Amino acid sequence: MPALRPTDGPPIGYPTMTDTPTGLQAYRGPLAHRVDRPRRRWLRWFWLLLIIAVIAALLAWGISQVVRSRNTANRVHSPPIEFGIYPGGPVGTTGITDSPKAEIPATRLAALQALRASTPAGAPRPFVVRLYEAFTGQPSVDSWTGTGTNATTDAQITSYSENGFDIDLVVRYEPVNGLGPSTVPDYLNFVRSLVQRYGPNSNVKYLQITNEVNETSSPGSSDGYYPNAEQALVYGVEAAYQESTLDGHPQVQVGFNWAYDTGGGTDPSLWAFIHSQGLVFQKSVTWVGLDDYPGTFTDLTTTPMRTGPVLVQGVQALRSLMDQAGLSPQVSIHISETGWPTGPKRTRAQQVVALSSMVNSVSAVRAQYLITDFEWFDLRDSNSSIPNKQEQYGLMTDNYHRKPAYSTYKQAVTDLGP
Numbered sequence: 001m002p003a004l005r006p007t008d009g010p011p012i013g014y015p016t017m018t019d020t021p022t023g024l025q026a027y028r029g030p031l032a033h034r035v036d037r038p039r040r041r042w043l044r045w046f047w048l049l050l051i052i053a054v055i056a057a058l059l060a061w062g063i064s065q066v067v068r069s070r071n072t073a074n075r076v077h078s079p080p081i082e083f084g085i086y087p088g089g090p091v092g093t094t095g096i097t098d099s100p101k102a103e104i105p106a107t108r109l110a111a112l113q114a115l116r117a118s119t120p121a122g123a124p125r126p127f128v129v130r131l132y133e134a135f136t137g138q139p140s141v142d143s144w145t146g147t148g149t150n151a152t153t154d155a156q157i158t159s160y161s162e163n164g165f166d167i168d169l170v171v172r173y174e175p176v177n178g179l180g181p182s183t184v185p186d187y188l189n190f191v192r193s194l195v196q197r198y199g200p201n202s203n204v205k206y207l208q209i210t211n212e213v214n215e216t217s218s219p220g221s222s223d224g225y226y227p228n229a230e231q232a233l234v235y236g237v238e239a240a241y242q243e244s245t246l247d248g249h250p251q252v253q254v255g256f257n258w259a260y261d262t263g264g265g266t267d268p269s270l271w272a273f274i275h276s277q278g279l280v281f282q283k284s285v286t287w288v289g290l291d292d293y294p295g296t297f298t299d300l301t302t303t304p305m306r307t308g309p310v311l312v313q314g315v316q317a318l319r320s321l322m323d324q325a326g327l328s329p330q331v332s333i334h335i336s337e338t339g340w341p342t343g344p345k346r347t348r349a350q351q352v353v354a355l356s357s358m359v360n361s362v363s364a365v366r367a368q369y370l371i372t373d374f375e376w377f378d379l380r381d382s383n384s385s386i387p388n389k390q391e392q393y394g395l396m397t398d399n400y401h402r403k404p405a406y407s408t409y410k411q412a413v414t415d416l417g418p
Contacts, residue, residue, distance in 0.1 A: 078367035079332070080418035083409070084128025084168060084375035086337070087112060087156075089382040089398060100382040101398040109163065111379060111400055116165070117414045125417045128206070129165045130336070130375050131156055134172040135190045137179045142190060144197065161203035168206040168336070168375065169198065170257075171240075173213075173223045173232040184231045188239045195240055199249030206373075207244075207252050208336065209236035212259040212291055214267040222259065230273050234281055241284035257289030257336045258321070260314035261298045267321075275325040282326055287372070289336025290318050295354065296340060296389070304354035307340060308361025315362070319369050332372040335362060339377035342403065343389030351405045359412045376409060 087108055090100040116127035133150045135142055144154045157167055171191055175183045191209065198204040210233040215222030223229045233256050244252040258267075274281060294310035295302035302310050315333060322331060340346075340354035355376070362371055380394040395406040 079370065079372045081363065081366060081371065081416050082126050082128055082166070082373050083116075083413045083417050084130055084166070084373065085112070085115070085395075085409075086130045086375070086378040087380075088378060089380045089394060101384075104400065105159070107400045108379065109159065111396060111402075112160075112165065113163065115379075115395075115406065115410050115413065117410050117417070124164055125413055127165055127413065127417075128168045128373065128375055129156075129160045130168040130170065130377075131160075132170045132172060132211075133194065134174050135187050137175045137183060137186055157198065157201070157204065161201055165203065166205040167198075167201075167203050168208065168334075168373075169194075169204060170208040170211050171236070173210045173226060173229055173236070174219070175226055184228050184235060187232050188235055191236050191239050192243045195243040195249065195252065196247060199244055199247050199252055202251055205251055205253060206287070206334070207240055207254050208289060209233055209240055209254065209256050212257060214270050215259045230270055233270075234274060234277055238277075238281060238284045253286035254284055255287035255289060255334065256285070257291055257334075258318055260290060260292040260317060271321050271325050274327075278326070282328065285327060285331055287332045287334050288318065288322055288327070289334040290314050291337040292335070293337070293339055293377075294358070304340065304350040305357055307354045308357035308359075311335070311338060311358050312361050312365055315365065315369050315371065329370065332370045334373035334375065335371065336373070336375055337377045338375075339393045341389040341391075341393040343392045344387050346389055346392075348403045348405065351403065352408050355405050355408050355412075359409075359416070363416050 089103070112127070112129065113124070117125050119125055131153050133153050140146075141148055142150060144150050153169075157169070160167060171194060173187055175187070179186070195207070198207075210223045210229060212222035213224045213229045213233045216224040219225040223232070226232075237254055237256055240252070240254045244250070244254065292298060292311050292314040294307040294314075295304065298314075299310045315335075318333060322333075323329075335358075338358060340351050340358075342348050342351050359374065362374055365371065376395070378393050378395075380396040380400060381398040382391045382393075384392060384394075384397040384399070386392075394403070395409055396402050
C-alpha cells in the first residue's frame, strides 16, 4: 500500500474531527469544551489524589493483614500456660516464728476448685497442685503409711487426682547425718519406688528431682545444704526417667529446679556436672523449674511493679545456663515457685500489682523461652496474725478469706490457661 501524501484525505472508515467519537473519547471530547483550564487542573489533582488514597488504603490493608497474620501465628506458636499453686501454708525457710494454723482439707479443696476456673464450655481448666515428698534415709520416716509427711502427701495426691488436678511432685533429698556413702544410691531406690507408686496415676504429671540444689544455706527449703546433692539431682533424674520409661508411664515428665538470685553467681560446678553427663542426662530431662521471688528473697529493692521484669531476668539466666549445659531448646521452663507475700509495709493491693506484673511479663516471653507452667506460692497464709512476711504468702488468709490477689490469679488462669 503506497504511503499517504499530505494532501490525501483520511482513509475510508477513519473518523474525522467532525465525526462523533465513541467510548471514552465521547466523554472527554465534550467535557474539554465545557471545562475551563483551571477546573481541568483541579480535576487532574483530584484524580491523582484519589489514586494515591486508594493505593495508600490498599497498602495499609496489606500491612494490617501481615500484622494480623503474625499475631495469629504468635498465638498459635505460643504455648498455653498451665497454672498451679502450692496449696499449703507453712514455708520451708528460716525465720518462721509461729505454729502454722491447721488446714481444713474440705475448705482448701473448694478454694482450689474455684481458683482453677472453667473453660467457656464449663469444663474445669487444667491446674497443677505442687506437693512435696522427702527422702531422709530413715525407712520409718520415708514411708507412705502412718502419719508422717509422705503419708499426708500421699493422701493429698489421691484426693487431688480424684478431683481432676494435675500433680507436680517434688522429691526432696534431705538425708540425715551419718548415712555414709550409700546415701545417693538409697535416694535413687526411693525415686524408683516413688515412680512405681505414682506412675499409674495419670494425674501425676510432673516429677521434680531434688529442690534448689544450688542453694546451700537453708536445709529447711533447699537440698544444696546436704552432701552429694548434685549427684542426687543428676542420677535421680536419670533414674526417674528410666523407671517411668520401663514401666510405661510417658505422662511423667521429669525435671529439676534452680533458684535464681541476682548477683549470686551461676553455680558453675553444678552446671558443669550436668553438662558432663552428656546425652544420658539430656534425654532424661523434660523441663527445668525456676524458683524466683523478686522483692522478697531476691532483689529486695524491687518494687511490686518491677517484679515481672526481674522474674524474666531469672528466666533468661536459666535458659542461658541450660543452653551451656547442652539441654535441648525443647526442654521447657516452669516457673515452679514464685510469690509475693503481704505483711508489714506490704499491702494486699501491692500483692495484686506484683502478681499481675509477674504473670504478664512471663506471658509476654513464654514463646521465646518456652515457658509452659506458672505455679504460685501459695494458697493460704501460714498464720495471718504474725507480723512476718514469711507467714503471709497466701492468696488467702489463714482462715481461707480471699485476698484481692486471689481473683487476679483466677483471671490469669481464665485468660492465659489452656
